[in-house]
Structure formats: C-alpha cells, structure tokens
Amino acid sequence: MDRLLTAEAALADWYGEFELPEGAVAEWRIGPARFQVVHRFGEWRVSQQRDEGLPLHAEVAFDDVEPMPEDKVERFVYADQSGVFHVQPLLPDRSVVSRPAAPLFVPAGEAVRLYVTVPLWLQLSVGKQRKRLLEVPSYRPSDTWFGPTTMTGELCYALRSRCRLYLEDAEFVPYRAHIPVQIRNQASKQLSLERVCVPVRQLSLYVTRDGRFWTDEVGLEQRDEGGSLAALRLGGKAPKEAVDAQRIATSRDAPGRRTAIHAFSALFNL
Structure with a gap:
C-alpha cells in the first residue's frame, strides 16, 4: 500500500x-x-x-x-x-491465546478449521526511508502466560474473541485480522481443544478489496508419536478465503524450523 x-x-x-x-x-x-x-x-x-x-x-x-x-x-x-x-x-508483537466459544473435541481421524481474529498494531514512520517512530496497538489485550509450568512457556496476549468454526460468525472489525487454523487429528485418541496459542510473529499480513485483513493459514497435525503436535505448516500465501488479497506486511520473525516446532509443540493445552 x-x-x-x-x-x-x-x-x-x-x-x-x-x-x-x-x-x-x-x-x-x-x-x-x-x-x-x-x-x-x-x-x-x-x-x-x-x-x-x-x-x-x-x-x-x-x-x-x-x-x-x-x-x-x-x-x-x-x-x-x-x-x-x-x-x-502489523500483527501483534507476541503470540496470542484464544479459546473456542464452547469446549471443542476433534475425534481421531477428523479435522477442523478455526478462525481466530487478532487486533492490529500500527507502526508509525516518517520520510521516504520510513524511519520508525513507534508502534501503537489498536487494542492492547491483557497479558497471559501460556505453558505447562511457570518456568516453561511464554508471555502472550489473551484475546477476547473466540475461535470460530464459521467465518460468518466472526464479526467484521476493520482493525482486526483473521487467522485460519486448520487442525487434523491423526492420533488414535480424541483431541480436546481448550486454548489455542498462535505465534503471530511468524505470519504475514494480507488485505482484500473489501477491507478485511488476513494472515497465512496455520496448519498442524496431531500425531501419536509422544503426543506432540510435531507436524506444522505455514501457508506462505493468503488463505483460500482471501480472494485477490495483497500482502502488506511480512512476518516479524523468519519462521525458522526449530523456532516453529518449539512454538507449535505448545499450541494447545492437552
């Protein structure tokens, strides 16, 4: 832009x-x-x-x-x-934590697509060289800790918005971005989703002609090997719902393999 x-x-x-x-x-x-x-x-x-x-x-x-x-x-x-x-x-400067509107269970062999919305940050800069002045959050969520212990995990933002199963249930807000999260349960046991932690620093930001903001699709797969969420995928392009989208911001962090697997291994509270 x-x-x-x-x-x-x-x-x-x-x-x-x-x-x-x-x-x-x-x-x-x-x-x-x-x-x-x-x-x-x-x-x-x-x-x-x-x-x-x-x-x-x-x-x-x-x-x-x-x-x-x-x-x-x-x-x-x-x-x-x-x-x-x-x-x-821009997307927020920390991972964000959202909850489904009601307890959500994914049986073995099933898949679900969730929509998480996050408030945008605004970077203010001046001159043709875009010298950065500061960043202003459109809405700053409260702080929350996500992790199995107080020693293992990360400081995140707690979202008021819920994980939605249907895009039409997500109210259009001009200063929020939609994150599609595709989850496949390839394990032999049922997957219970209570809180979802999305590392938004690794996602790019897109906008469509109707003014909606989107991020890359986040895909992950639950497997039996040790109960970890080892398989992950960042779409690298606008999701299928974002027709004629234009990328307006790259990710804050390069999605290195080690960082990505560490972040997604704790994506859910299991």
Missing part, C-alpha cells in the same frame, strides 16, 4: 502514506485507540489516548482536531521536512 495520499483522498483510507506538511495536524481513531500527529519544524509530535468501549470504526481526520493534553505528547526529532508520514498495519 505504498501510495501517497492527500488529505482529501485519505478520508477513505486510514493506513498507507500521507502527506502532512509542516504545521499539519491529523488524528487517527482506530477502535479504542486514538493518536494525533503534529508536524512541526524539525520534529514530529505523537499523542495517544484510549476511548472507552470497543468502537468499530477506523478513520483519519484532518479538520476539527482538538489537541490532546501536553502530558500525552511524545516528540521525535527529524530533520527531513518532506512531510511523508506512514501508518503500517
């Missing part, structure tokens, strides 16, 4: 590149997140604030912007006065 938007054109698009000349003020309202950007000589000022509730809008305004309090301002010095400001959607 490397297009340069004027103030008028940007009213229909809340991410991408924007032209903010010296003296310009803009405000993004992405769900519960609000952040203002002020371009002054030699610096950019960014202010953040959270709204109550979880509004479903995603928009940017250039007029009638009421300044936020000075104590919320972060200042970034930057000599280039080109006025290019970039908002890049």
